[in-house]
Amino acid sequence: MDVNVLYNFNIEKEIDTICERVDELRGLENEVLNIKKYIKPCIYYKDMNIKSIEKDNVVLDEIEIDSAYLAKGLSGCHKITLIALSIGDELPKYSQEKYLSCELKKSSIADILGSHAVEIVIDKFHNYLVGKNLLKGVHSSLRFSPGYGDWDLRYQKNILDILKTHEDINVSSNFLLQPVKSVTAIVGWSYQIKETNYPTGYKSEICKGTNTCSNCRTWACKK
C-alpha cells in the first residue's frame, strides 16, 4: 500500500473558534488571527495489514513493534493506519524568535496555539478516517503514539522512515520530532466495535516497564 500525503488539511474553522474553547487563549482573538497563517498542516499516512499480535508484540507488513500496551490496544484489529503529521515549522520558529527577542507573551501564545493546532489536526484527521472506514463496516481502535505505555519513543524514527516524511518531519537523536508540533500515531481497524478506554491492568499484562516510563502518557499500570 502506498504512502498518502495531504497538504493544506483544512482546520481553519477550528482555529477561528479556538479562543472560545481554550482558556489560555480566551480574549486573544486578534493575536491568533495574526499568526494563524503560520499553521501549515501536512499529513503522511499509510494502511498496513496486521500479520500477527502476540502478548507483547505486533507484527505489521513492514515493521515489528515490541509493546504489550500496543498489542492489547490493537487486539481484534486486522489492519492499521500509520500516521505522521505536523503543523510545519513556521509557527514554532515564530515562537522561538519572539522568545529570543523577549516578547514572551507572543512566544507563549504561538506555542499554545501550536500545541492545540496539532491536536486539532490529528483529531480531525482521525475522524475523517473513522468516517471512511465506517462505510465499510470497519471500526476504529483508540489512537496510540510512541511513548504510550511501553511503546518506546525510538519507534518514531521507524514510522518516519516507512512514511518517508523527511522533507517535512524528522526526529532528533533523542527521539524528539522536528518540527516540534508533530505527531506519529497508529490507529487500528476492526470488524468489531472497539474499546473506548485505553488499556489498563497489572503492569506485567500491559507494559514491560522497561524504558519509557518518563515519557509515558497513560500511566496505565498505575490505574
Ligand code: SF4
Ligand atoms: S508508567 Fe507504567 S504503563 Fe507507563 S511505561 Fe511505565 S510501567 Fe509502563
